[in-house]
Amino acid sequence: MNIKESKPYNALVFRVRTTLPELSNHVAHVAKNLYREAARLDLMVTGVIHWNYYGIDGQPDTKFLLEIALPIQEKEVVSSEFEWRRIAGFKCVSAVLDGPWEQLPKTYETLIRQLQAQGLHMTDECREMYINMDFETPENNITEVQVGVR
Template sequence: MKKATAPSMTVISKDVRTTFKDLITKIENFPQEIVKEAVKAGLHPTGPQCWVYTWESCDMEAEFNLKICLPVATFGNSFTSDKFKLEQLDEYNHVKKTHLGSWDSLMDSYQILTDEMKAENLTPGQSCRELYINCDFDTPANNITEIQLQVN
């Protein structure tokens, strides 16, 4: 298992406070709208959507913060929006695993990654990222998701 550092990046983002149970109803249409807002503002998407999950505790039933992000190049353009903000994400120390297939089995990949972290005596942070490399809603078996678990 190799530790990596993702560089800082400029993103359009939306913060949502939610639980896993309420996730779908809380995100509304933000994943689609964020792309429309970027294009409308003349910003250039530079990578896949990145969702950042941050917990205060290890309780999977508890509320957490979800930051829905789209990496962008601004080319000097300004950005104003009622729903989204333009911000810089800090560099991110992590370990990663690529999950191939349906999100129904995403937790299996998380378990493999956390088991590998334990074996290497790596201390997890309080956040993780999911980068949605390919989202195939018609054939979920074609999904490609990169999981990044923060390492302290």
Template sequence: MEHKQIQSQSVFYKTVRTNIKNIGQYVGTMPAQLMEDLAKEGLQPEGPQIWRYIGSDGNIETEFDLQVGIPVGEKRDGDDRFTDFIPFKCATFIHKGSWSEFGKVYERIIGEVMVAGHKMNGETREIYHNCDFENEQNNVTEIQIGIE
């Protein structure tokens, strides 16, 4: 476990209300749509996609806000498809492999965060450094657990 202070990040994004049980419908499709829309704007991504979970408590039925963002170098004032993901203090973990393992991974790392005496702040982020739908063992995801 490593601790980080994440700086503010300008992103091109979309927000949906969902729960863990139904989140699979956004995997692949939502980032692809964002990338397509970003290209139409003539902008290039400046980093890997970021999934921001606000209010998720681990229960598969609990609804929360999911924000999927693509980092950009510039945001356009007055265009609500752009925002800044706020600075964020977190404990980070690198997961290599299938996303189907996330349930067990989160259980382990939240346990580590709690044992270390940290209080979670209700936000989690996932940074998708490498996405490989053909060979899931090649996936590299940075999991960031928000702490106070």
């Protein structure tokens, strides 16, 4: 577990209110469309896909805001399909998951247990950075998990 301050960034963003069981509705095709739109607009992509969760509490029925964000260099981009946003940095604890996304809940549980042991308090914001996405061989996935703290 690392404690750090993530940096702010510009992004092309897809936003939706959703629940944990509905997350699979947004896997792969949203990222592909973000990259396609960035190419169409001739934008400089500066990072990997981020999934930013706001108002998430781990309960399956809780509605929360999901942002799927593609970091870009440009500011105030106009897109017919997505929003441009400046994503704020935040203080978080983080860990890297090497392997299938089915292990994400265990990664979160471990991080939460560790941050509580250090006397830190969670915020309602979490992020996942998809460093490597391999849909054919999920063992090759590399995901940085970030849990907001105060």
